[in-house]
Amino acid sequence: MGRLTGKVALVTGSNGGIGFATARLFAEEGAHVYVNGRRREQVEVAVRRIGPNATPLPGDVSRAEDLRRMFEHIKRERKALDIVVANAAISRGAALGGIDERTYQEVFDVNVKGVIFTVQGALPLMADGGSVLLMGSVITGKGIPGETLYAASKATIRSLARTWAAELAPRRIRVNVVTPGAIHTEGMEAALGGSEATAQRLDAMAQAIPVGRVGEPEDLARALLFMASSDAAYVNGTELYVDGGRTQV
Incomplete structure:
Protein backbone atom coordinates (compact mmCIF):
# COMPACT_ATOMS: atom_id res chain seq x y z
CA MET A 1 0.00 0.00 0.00
CA GLY A 2 1.03 3.62 -0.50
CA ARG A 3 3.02 3.25 -3.73
CA LEU A 4 1.40 6.44 -5.08
CA THR A 5 1.09 8.42 -1.87
CA GLY A 6 0.94 12.14 -2.57
CA LYS A 7 0.52 11.71 -6.32
CA VAL A 8 -2.27 13.20 -8.45
CA ALA A 9 -3.58 11.10 -11.33
CA LEU A 10 -6.04 11.52 -14.19
CA VAL A 11 -7.55 8.35 -15.64
CA THR A 12 -9.74 8.95 -18.68
CA GLY A 13 -12.61 6.59 -19.38
CA SER A 14 -12.57 5.53 -15.73
CA ASN A 15 -16.28 5.27 -14.99
CA GLY A 16 -16.19 1.53 -15.74
CA GLY A 17 -14.10 -1.45 -16.79
CA ILE A 18 -10.31 -1.21 -16.84
CA GLY A 19 -10.36 2.53 -16.20
CA PHE A 20 -12.46 2.18 -13.06
CA ALA A 21 -10.35 -0.67 -11.68
CA THR A 22 -7.25 1.46 -12.29
CA ALA A 23 -8.67 4.58 -10.65
CA ARG A 24 -9.77 2.57 -7.62
CA LEU A 25 -6.38 0.88 -7.20
CA PHE A 26 -4.49 4.16 -7.63
CA ALA A 27 -6.68 5.71 -4.92
CA GLU A 28 -6.07 2.74 -2.62
CA GLU A 29 -2.35 3.25 -3.17
CA GLY A 30 -2.52 6.86 -1.98
CA ALA A 31 -3.07 8.91 -5.14
CA HIS A 32 -5.80 11.48 -5.57
CA VAL A 33 -7.53 10.37 -8.75
CA TYR A 34 -9.63 12.35 -11.19
CA VAL A 35 -12.29 10.05 -12.61
CA ASN A 36 -13.34 10.86 -16.16
CA GLY A 37 -16.08 9.70 -18.49
CA ARG A 38 -18.63 11.19 -20.85
CA ARG A 39 -21.66 10.40 -18.67
CA ARG A 40 -21.77 12.49 -15.51
CA GLU A 41 -24.04 10.10 -13.60
CA GLN A 42 -21.74 7.12 -14.18
CA VAL A 43 -18.69 9.17 -13.22
CA GLU A 44 -20.30 10.25 -9.95
CA VAL A 45 -21.29 6.66 -9.12
CA ALA A 46 -17.70 5.56 -9.76
CA VAL A 47 -16.36 8.26 -7.45
CA ARG A 48 -18.73 7.24 -4.66
CA ARG A 49 -17.51 3.65 -5.02
CA ILE A 50 -13.85 4.69 -4.90
CA GLY A 51 -14.15 7.04 -1.93
CA PRO A 52 -12.60 10.31 -0.76
CA ASN A 53 -9.44 10.00 -2.84
CA ALA A 54 -11.42 10.50 -6.05
CA THR A 55 -12.95 13.52 -7.76
CA PRO A 56 -15.45 13.40 -10.65
CA LEU A 57 -14.28 15.02 -13.86
CA PRO A 58 -16.89 14.32 -16.55
CA GLY A 59 -16.04 15.25 -20.10
CA ASP A 60 -15.53 14.01 -23.64
CA VAL A 61 -11.84 13.69 -24.52
CA SER A 62 -12.62 14.27 -28.19
CA ARG A 63 -13.93 17.78 -27.42
CA ALA A 64 -11.38 20.57 -26.97
CA GLU A 65 -13.69 22.58 -24.74
CA ASP A 66 -14.25 19.65 -22.39
CA LEU A 67 -10.51 19.04 -22.11
CA ARG A 68 -9.83 22.71 -21.42
CA ARG A 69 -12.42 22.74 -18.65
CA MET A 70 -11.06 19.51 -17.16
CA PHE A 71 -7.49 20.77 -16.92
CA GLU A 72 -8.57 24.14 -15.54
CA HIS A 73 -10.43 22.25 -12.80
CA ILE A 74 -7.36 20.18 -11.92
CA LYS A 75 -5.17 23.30 -11.91
CA ARG A 76 -7.51 25.10 -9.50
CA GLU A 77 -7.74 22.15 -7.11
CA ARG A 78 -4.40 20.40 -7.21
CA LYS A 79 -2.02 22.66 -9.17
CA ALA A 80 -0.19 19.72 -10.76
CA LEU A 81 -0.50 16.22 -12.19
CA ASP A 82 1.90 13.33 -11.71
CA ILE A 83 0.20 10.56 -13.70
CA VAL A 84 -1.97 10.53 -16.82
CA VAL A 85 -3.62 7.31 -17.98
CA ALA A 86 -5.14 7.92 -21.43
CA ASN A 87 -7.57 5.02 -21.33
CA ALA A 88 -10.71 6.37 -23.03
CA ALA A 89 -11.41 4.59 -26.33
CA ILE A 90 -14.27 3.31 -28.47
CA SER A 91 -14.66 0.54 -31.04
CA ARG A 92 -16.96 0.58 -34.05
CA GLY A 93 -16.87 -2.53 -36.20
CA ALA A 94 -16.82 -1.85 -39.93
CA ALA A 95 -15.27 -3.90 -42.72
CA LEU A 96 -13.46 -2.38 -45.66
CA GLY A 97 -16.09 -1.37 -48.20
CA GLY A 98 -18.55 -0.43 -45.48
CA ILE A 99 -16.60 2.29 -43.66
CA ASP A 100 -18.20 5.74 -43.70
CA GLU A 101 -16.66 9.08 -42.79
CA ARG A 102 -18.82 9.54 -39.71
CA THR A 103 -17.67 6.26 -38.16
CA TYR A 104 -14.05 6.95 -39.08
CA GLN A 105 -14.25 10.37 -37.47
CA GLU A 106 -15.91 9.04 -34.34
CA VAL A 107 -13.25 6.37 -33.72
CA PHE A 108 -10.23 8.52 -34.51
CA ASP A 109 -11.58 11.53 -32.62
CA VAL A 110 -11.65 9.54 -29.38
CA ASN A 111 -8.84 7.02 -29.85
CA VAL A 112 -6.23 9.25 -31.49
CA LYS A 113 -7.22 12.91 -31.27
CA GLY A 114 -8.48 12.37 -27.73
CA VAL A 115 -5.19 10.78 -26.62
CA ILE A 116 -3.04 13.44 -28.28
CA PHE A 117 -4.91 16.37 -26.81
CA THR A 118 -5.35 14.75 -23.40
CA VAL A 119 -1.60 14.35 -23.05
CA GLN A 120 -0.81 17.71 -24.63
CA GLY A 121 -3.31 19.45 -22.35
CA ALA A 122 -1.86 17.74 -19.30
CA LEU A 123 1.76 18.71 -20.01
CA PRO A 124 1.68 22.21 -18.50
CA LEU A 125 0.44 20.66 -15.26
CA MET A 126 2.71 17.62 -15.21
CA ALA A 127 5.52 17.40 -12.72
CA ASP A 128 8.96 16.55 -14.02
CA GLY A 129 9.52 12.83 -13.54
CA GLY A 130 5.83 12.07 -14.10
CA SER A 131 4.31 9.14 -15.97
CA VAL A 132 2.09 8.99 -19.05
CA LEU A 133 0.40 5.67 -19.77
CA LEU A 134 -1.36 4.92 -23.03
CA MET A 135 -3.64 1.97 -23.67
CA GLY A 136 -2.82 -0.25 -26.61
CA SER A 137 -4.54 -3.36 -27.94
CA VAL A 138 -3.39 -6.81 -29.01
CA ILE A 139 -5.61 -6.34 -32.05
CA THR A 140 -2.81 -4.36 -33.71
CA GLY A 141 -0.86 -7.57 -34.17
CA LYS A 142 -3.76 -9.50 -35.68
CA GLY A 143 -5.75 -9.26 -38.88
CA ILE A 144 -9.34 -9.32 -37.59
CA PRO A 145 -12.06 -8.67 -40.18
CA GLY A 146 -14.26 -5.70 -39.38
CA GLU A 147 -11.72 -3.99 -37.09
CA THR A 148 -9.98 -1.68 -39.57
CA LEU A 149 -10.67 1.52 -37.66
CA TYR A 150 -10.07 0.33 -34.12
CA ALA A 151 -6.88 -1.57 -35.03
CA ALA A 152 -5.48 1.38 -36.99
CA SER A 153 -6.26 3.82 -34.18
CA LYS A 154 -4.56 1.60 -31.61
CA ALA A 155 -1.53 1.04 -33.83
CA THR A 156 -1.05 4.81 -33.75
CA ILE A 157 -0.73 4.70 -29.96
CA ARG A 158 2.52 2.73 -30.07
CA SER A 159 4.07 5.33 -32.38
CA LEU A 160 2.95 8.19 -30.15
CA ALA A 161 4.62 6.61 -27.12
CA ARG A 162 7.97 6.32 -28.88
CA THR A 163 7.91 9.91 -30.10
CA TRP A 164 6.73 11.37 -26.81
CA ALA A 165 9.24 9.38 -24.75
CA ALA A 166 11.98 11.07 -26.80
CA GLU A 167 10.38 14.52 -26.70
CA LEU A 168 9.72 14.46 -22.95
CA ALA A 169 13.07 12.98 -21.95
CA PRO A 170 14.45 16.38 -20.83
CA ARG A 171 11.65 16.51 -18.24
CA ARG A 172 12.11 12.85 -17.23
CA ILE A 173 8.45 12.17 -18.03
CA ARG A 174 8.14 8.50 -18.92
CA VAL A 175 5.70 7.44 -21.65
CA ASN A 176 4.70 3.80 -21.97
CA VAL A 177 1.97 1.66 -23.50
CA VAL A 178 0.09 -1.04 -21.59
CA THR A 179 -1.62 -3.47 -23.95
CA PRO A 180 -4.45 -5.69 -22.72
CA GLY A 181 -5.55 -8.96 -24.20
CA ALA A 182 -8.99 -10.46 -23.55
CA ILE A 183 -10.36 -8.73 -20.45
CA HIS A 184 -13.71 -9.59 -18.88
CA THR A 185 -15.45 -6.19 -18.70
CA GLU A 186 -19.01 -4.95 -19.02
CA GLY A 187 -18.18 -4.07 -22.61
CA MET A 188 -17.10 -7.62 -23.37
CA GLU A 189 -20.29 -8.96 -21.77
CA ALA A 190 -22.37 -6.69 -23.99
CA ALA A 191 -20.39 -7.63 -27.10
CA LEU A 192 -20.85 -11.34 -26.39
CA GLY A 193 -24.59 -10.96 -25.87
CA GLY A 194 -24.79 -11.41 -22.10
CA SER A 195 -26.33 -14.87 -22.38
CA VAL A 214 -9.57 -14.51 -19.44
CA GLY A 215 -8.16 -11.44 -17.70
CA GLU A 216 -9.98 -9.22 -15.23
CA PRO A 217 -9.80 -5.40 -15.09
CA GLU A 218 -7.75 -5.69 -11.91
CA ASP A 219 -5.01 -7.48 -13.87
CA LEU A 220 -4.60 -4.37 -16.00
CA ALA A 221 -4.88 -2.06 -13.01
CA ARG A 222 -1.97 -3.79 -11.26
CA ALA A 223 0.18 -3.52 -14.39
CA LEU A 224 -0.68 0.17 -14.73
CA LEU A 225 0.14 0.72 -11.06
CA PHE A 226 3.59 -0.77 -11.59
CA MET A 227 4.21 1.37 -14.67
CA ALA A 228 3.01 4.53 -12.93
CA SER A 229 5.07 3.98 -9.79
CA SER A 230 8.74 4.50 -9.05
CA ASP A 231 9.17 0.71 -9.38
CA ALA A 232 9.19 1.31 -13.15
CA ALA A 233 11.53 4.31 -13.03
CA TYR A 234 13.80 2.72 -15.66
CA VAL A 235 10.98 1.70 -18.00
CA ASN A 236 10.34 4.18 -20.80
CA GLY A 237 9.04 4.15 -24.38
CA THR A 238 8.04 0.51 -24.17
CA GLU A 239 4.91 -1.63 -24.54
CA LEU A 240 3.86 -4.03 -21.79
CA TYR A 241 1.53 -6.84 -22.90
CA VAL A 242 -0.97 -7.95 -20.27
CA ASP A 243 -2.62 -10.80 -22.13
CA GLY A 244 -1.82 -13.99 -20.25
CA GLY A 245 0.81 -14.80 -22.88
CA ARG A 246 -1.69 -15.10 -25.74
CA THR A 247 0.32 -13.04 -28.23
CA GLN A 248 3.74 -14.16 -27.03
CA VAL A 249 3.50 -17.97 -26.97
Missing part, protein backbone atom coordinates in the same frame (compact mmCIF):
# COMPACT_ATOMS: atom_id res chain seq x y z
CA GLU A 196 -25.38 -18.46 -21.60
CA ALA A 197 -23.38 -18.41 -24.81
CA THR A 198 -21.18 -15.75 -23.21
CA ALA A 199 -19.82 -18.21 -20.64
CA GLN A 200 -19.10 -20.72 -23.38
CA ARG A 201 -17.23 -18.15 -25.44
CA LEU A 202 -15.24 -17.03 -22.41
CA ASP A 203 -14.25 -20.65 -21.79
CA ALA A 204 -13.17 -20.99 -25.41
CA MET A 205 -11.05 -17.83 -25.10
CA ALA A 206 -9.47 -19.12 -21.92
CA GLN A 207 -8.33 -22.32 -23.62
CA ALA A 208 -6.27 -20.25 -26.07
CA ILE A 209 -4.53 -18.26 -23.29
CA PRO A 210 -1.44 -19.85 -21.72
CA VAL A 211 -2.38 -18.84 -18.16
CA GLY A 212 -5.73 -20.58 -18.67
CA ARG A 213 -8.17 -17.75 -18.06
Whole structure:
Protein backbone atom coordinates (compact mmCIF):
# COMPACT_ATOMS: atom_id res chain seq x y z
CA MET A 1 0.00 0.00 0.00
CA GLY A 2 1.03 3.62 -0.50
CA ARG A 3 3.02 3.25 -3.73
CA LEU A 4 1.40 6.44 -5.08
CA THR A 5 1.09 8.42 -1.87
CA GLY A 6 0.94 12.14 -2.57
CA LYS A 7 0.52 11.71 -6.32
CA VAL A 8 -2.27 13.20 -8.45
CA ALA A 9 -3.58 11.10 -11.33
CA LEU A 10 -6.04 11.52 -14.19
CA VAL A 11 -7.55 8.35 -15.64
CA THR A 12 -9.74 8.95 -18.68
CA GLY A 13 -12.61 6.59 -19.38
CA SER A 14 -12.57 5.53 -15.73
CA ASN A 15 -16.28 5.27 -14.99
CA GLY A 16 -16.19 1.53 -15.74
CA GLY A 17 -14.10 -1.45 -16.79
CA ILE A 18 -10.31 -1.21 -16.84
CA GLY A 19 -10.36 2.53 -16.20
CA PHE A 20 -12.46 2.18 -13.06
CA ALA A 21 -10.35 -0.67 -11.68
CA THR A 22 -7.25 1.46 -12.29
CA ALA A 23 -8.67 4.58 -10.65
CA ARG A 24 -9.77 2.57 -7.62
CA LEU A 25 -6.38 0.88 -7.20
CA PHE A 26 -4.49 4.16 -7.63
CA ALA A 27 -6.68 5.71 -4.92
CA GLU A 28 -6.07 2.74 -2.62
CA GLU A 29 -2.35 3.25 -3.17
CA GLY A 30 -2.52 6.86 -1.98
CA ALA A 31 -3.07 8.91 -5.14
CA HIS A 32 -5.80 11.48 -5.57
CA VAL A 33 -7.53 10.37 -8.75
CA TYR A 34 -9.63 12.35 -11.19
CA VAL A 35 -12.29 10.05 -12.61
CA ASN A 36 -13.34 10.86 -16.16
CA GLY A 37 -16.08 9.70 -18.49
CA ARG A 38 -18.63 11.19 -20.85
CA ARG A 39 -21.66 10.40 -18.67
CA ARG A 40 -21.77 12.49 -15.51
CA GLU A 41 -24.04 10.10 -13.60
CA GLN A 42 -21.74 7.12 -14.18
CA VAL A 43 -18.69 9.17 -13.22
CA GLU A 44 -20.30 10.25 -9.95
CA VAL A 45 -21.29 6.66 -9.12
CA ALA A 46 -17.70 5.56 -9.76
CA VAL A 47 -16.36 8.26 -7.45
CA ARG A 48 -18.73 7.24 -4.66
CA ARG A 49 -17.51 3.65 -5.02
CA ILE A 50 -13.85 4.69 -4.90
CA GLY A 51 -14.15 7.04 -1.93
CA PRO A 52 -12.60 10.31 -0.76
CA ASN A 53 -9.44 10.00 -2.84
CA ALA A 54 -11.42 10.50 -6.05
CA THR A 55 -12.95 13.52 -7.76
CA PRO A 56 -15.45 13.40 -10.65
CA LEU A 57 -14.28 15.02 -13.86
CA PRO A 58 -16.89 14.32 -16.55
CA GLY A 59 -16.04 15.25 -20.10
CA ASP A 60 -15.53 14.01 -23.64
CA VAL A 61 -11.84 13.69 -24.52
CA SER A 62 -12.62 14.27 -28.19
CA ARG A 63 -13.93 17.78 -27.42
CA ALA A 64 -11.38 20.57 -26.97
CA GLU A 65 -13.69 22.58 -24.74
CA ASP A 66 -14.25 19.65 -22.39
CA LEU A 67 -10.51 19.04 -22.11
CA ARG A 68 -9.83 22.71 -21.42
CA ARG A 69 -12.42 22.74 -18.65
CA MET A 70 -11.06 19.51 -17.16
CA PHE A 71 -7.49 20.77 -16.92
CA GLU A 72 -8.57 24.14 -15.54
CA HIS A 73 -10.43 22.25 -12.80
CA ILE A 74 -7.36 20.18 -11.92
CA LYS A 75 -5.17 23.30 -11.91
CA ARG A 76 -7.51 25.10 -9.50
CA GLU A 77 -7.74 22.15 -7.11
CA ARG A 78 -4.40 20.40 -7.21
CA LYS A 79 -2.02 22.66 -9.17
CA ALA A 80 -0.19 19.72 -10.76
CA LEU A 81 -0.50 16.22 -12.19
CA ASP A 82 1.90 13.33 -11.71
CA ILE A 83 0.20 10.56 -13.70
CA VAL A 84 -1.97 10.53 -16.82
CA VAL A 85 -3.62 7.31 -17.98
CA ALA A 86 -5.14 7.92 -21.43
CA ASN A 87 -7.57 5.02 -21.33
CA ALA A 88 -10.71 6.37 -23.03
CA ALA A 89 -11.41 4.59 -26.33
CA ILE A 90 -14.27 3.31 -28.47
CA SER A 91 -14.66 0.54 -31.04
CA ARG A 92 -16.96 0.58 -34.05
CA GLY A 93 -16.87 -2.53 -36.20
CA ALA A 94 -16.82 -1.85 -39.93
CA ALA A 95 -15.27 -3.90 -42.72
CA LEU A 96 -13.46 -2.38 -45.66
CA GLY A 97 -16.09 -1.37 -48.20
CA GLY A 98 -18.55 -0.43 -45.48
CA ILE A 99 -16.60 2.29 -43.66
CA ASP A 100 -18.20 5.74 -43.70
CA GLU A 101 -16.66 9.08 -42.79
CA ARG A 102 -18.82 9.54 -39.71
CA THR A 103 -17.67 6.26 -38.16
CA TYR A 104 -14.05 6.95 -39.08
CA GLN A 105 -14.25 10.37 -37.47
CA GLU A 106 -15.91 9.04 -34.34
CA VAL A 107 -13.25 6.37 -33.72
CA PHE A 108 -10.23 8.52 -34.51
CA ASP A 109 -11.58 11.53 -32.62
CA VAL A 110 -11.65 9.54 -29.38
CA ASN A 111 -8.84 7.02 -29.85
CA VAL A 112 -6.23 9.25 -31.49
CA LYS A 113 -7.22 12.91 -31.27
CA GLY A 114 -8.48 12.37 -27.73
CA VAL A 115 -5.19 10.78 -26.62
CA ILE A 116 -3.04 13.44 -28.28
CA PHE A 117 -4.91 16.37 -26.81
CA THR A 118 -5.35 14.75 -23.40
CA VAL A 119 -1.60 14.35 -23.05
CA GLN A 120 -0.81 17.71 -24.63
CA GLY A 121 -3.31 19.45 -22.35
CA ALA A 122 -1.86 17.74 -19.30
CA LEU A 123 1.76 18.71 -20.01
CA PRO A 124 1.68 22.21 -18.50
CA LEU A 125 0.44 20.66 -15.26
CA MET A 126 2.71 17.62 -15.21
CA ALA A 127 5.52 17.40 -12.72
CA ASP A 128 8.96 16.55 -14.02
CA GLY A 129 9.52 12.83 -13.54
CA GLY A 130 5.83 12.07 -14.10
CA SER A 131 4.31 9.14 -15.97
CA VAL A 132 2.09 8.99 -19.05
CA LEU A 133 0.40 5.67 -19.77
CA LEU A 134 -1.36 4.92 -23.03
CA MET A 135 -3.64 1.97 -23.67
CA GLY A 136 -2.82 -0.25 -26.61
CA SER A 137 -4.54 -3.36 -27.94
CA VAL A 138 -3.39 -6.81 -29.01
CA ILE A 139 -5.61 -6.34 -32.05
CA THR A 140 -2.81 -4.36 -33.71
CA GLY A 141 -0.86 -7.57 -34.17
CA LYS A 142 -3.76 -9.50 -35.68
CA GLY A 143 -5.75 -9.26 -38.88
CA ILE A 144 -9.34 -9.32 -37.59
CA PRO A 145 -12.06 -8.67 -40.18
CA GLY A 146 -14.26 -5.70 -39.38
CA GLU A 147 -11.72 -3.99 -37.09
CA THR A 148 -9.98 -1.68 -39.57
CA LEU A 149 -10.67 1.52 -37.66
CA TYR A 150 -10.07 0.33 -34.12
CA ALA A 151 -6.88 -1.57 -35.03
CA ALA A 152 -5.48 1.38 -36.99
CA SER A 153 -6.26 3.82 -34.18
CA LYS A 154 -4.56 1.60 -31.61
CA ALA A 155 -1.53 1.04 -33.83
CA THR A 156 -1.05 4.81 -33.75
CA ILE A 157 -0.73 4.70 -29.96
CA ARG A 158 2.52 2.73 -30.07
CA SER A 159 4.07 5.33 -32.38
CA LEU A 160 2.95 8.19 -30.15
CA ALA A 161 4.62 6.61 -27.12
CA ARG A 162 7.97 6.32 -28.88
CA THR A 163 7.91 9.91 -30.10
CA TRP A 164 6.73 11.37 -26.81
CA ALA A 165 9.24 9.38 -24.75
CA ALA A 166 11.98 11.07 -26.80
CA GLU A 167 10.38 14.52 -26.70
CA LEU A 168 9.72 14.46 -22.95
CA ALA A 169 13.07 12.98 -21.95
CA PRO A 170 14.45 16.38 -20.83
CA ARG A 171 11.65 16.51 -18.24
CA ARG A 172 12.11 12.85 -17.23
CA ILE A 173 8.45 12.17 -18.03
CA ARG A 174 8.14 8.50 -18.92
CA VAL A 175 5.70 7.44 -21.65
CA ASN A 176 4.70 3.80 -21.97
CA VAL A 177 1.97 1.66 -23.50
CA VAL A 178 0.09 -1.04 -21.59
CA THR A 179 -1.62 -3.47 -23.95
CA PRO A 180 -4.45 -5.69 -22.72
CA GLY A 181 -5.55 -8.96 -24.20
CA ALA A 182 -8.99 -10.46 -23.55
CA ILE A 183 -10.36 -8.73 -20.45
CA HIS A 184 -13.71 -9.59 -18.88
CA THR A 185 -15.45 -6.19 -18.70
CA GLU A 186 -19.01 -4.95 -19.02
CA GLY A 187 -18.18 -4.07 -22.61
CA MET A 188 -17.10 -7.62 -23.37
CA GLU A 189 -20.29 -8.96 -21.77
CA ALA A 190 -22.37 -6.69 -23.99
CA ALA A 191 -20.39 -7.63 -27.10
CA LEU A 192 -20.85 -11.34 -26.39
CA GLY A 193 -24.59 -10.96 -25.87
CA GLY A 194 -24.79 -11.41 -22.10
CA SER A 195 -26.33 -14.87 -22.38
CA GLU A 196 -25.38 -18.46 -21.60
CA ALA A 197 -23.38 -18.41 -24.81
CA THR A 198 -21.18 -15.75 -23.21
CA ALA A 199 -19.82 -18.21 -20.64
CA GLN A 200 -19.10 -20.72 -23.38
CA ARG A 201 -17.23 -18.15 -25.44
CA LEU A 202 -15.24 -17.03 -22.41
CA ASP A 203 -14.25 -20.65 -21.79
CA ALA A 204 -13.17 -20.99 -25.41
CA MET A 205 -11.05 -17.83 -25.10
CA ALA A 206 -9.47 -19.12 -21.92
CA GLN A 207 -8.33 -22.32 -23.62
CA ALA A 208 -6.27 -20.25 -26.07
CA ILE A 209 -4.53 -18.26 -23.29
CA PRO A 210 -1.44 -19.85 -21.72
CA VAL A 211 -2.38 -18.84 -18.16
CA GLY A 212 -5.73 -20.58 -18.67
CA ARG A 213 -8.17 -17.75 -18.06
CA VAL A 214 -9.57 -14.51 -19.44
CA GLY A 215 -8.16 -11.44 -17.70
CA GLU A 216 -9.98 -9.22 -15.23
CA PRO A 217 -9.80 -5.40 -15.09
CA GLU A 218 -7.75 -5.69 -11.91
CA ASP A 219 -5.01 -7.48 -13.87
CA LEU A 220 -4.60 -4.37 -16.00
CA ALA A 221 -4.88 -2.06 -13.01
CA ARG A 222 -1.97 -3.79 -11.26
CA ALA A 223 0.18 -3.52 -14.39
CA LEU A 224 -0.68 0.17 -14.73
CA LEU A 225 0.14 0.72 -11.06
CA PHE A 226 3.59 -0.77 -11.59
CA MET A 227 4.21 1.37 -14.67
CA ALA A 228 3.01 4.53 -12.93
CA SER A 229 5.07 3.98 -9.79
CA SER A 230 8.74 4.50 -9.05
CA ASP A 231 9.17 0.71 -9.38
CA ALA A 232 9.19 1.31 -13.15
CA ALA A 233 11.53 4.31 -13.03
CA TYR A 234 13.80 2.72 -15.66
CA VAL A 235 10.98 1.70 -18.00
CA ASN A 236 10.34 4.18 -20.80
CA GLY A 237 9.04 4.15 -24.38
CA THR A 238 8.04 0.51 -24.17
CA GLU A 239 4.91 -1.63 -24.54
CA LEU A 240 3.86 -4.03 -21.79
CA TYR A 241 1.53 -6.84 -22.90
CA VAL A 242 -0.97 -7.95 -20.27
CA ASP A 243 -2.62 -10.80 -22.13
CA GLY A 244 -1.82 -13.99 -20.25
CA GLY A 245 0.81 -14.80 -22.88
CA ARG A 246 -1.69 -15.10 -25.74
CA THR A 247 0.32 -13.04 -28.23
CA GLN A 248 3.74 -14.16 -27.03
CA VAL A 249 3.50 -17.97 -26.97
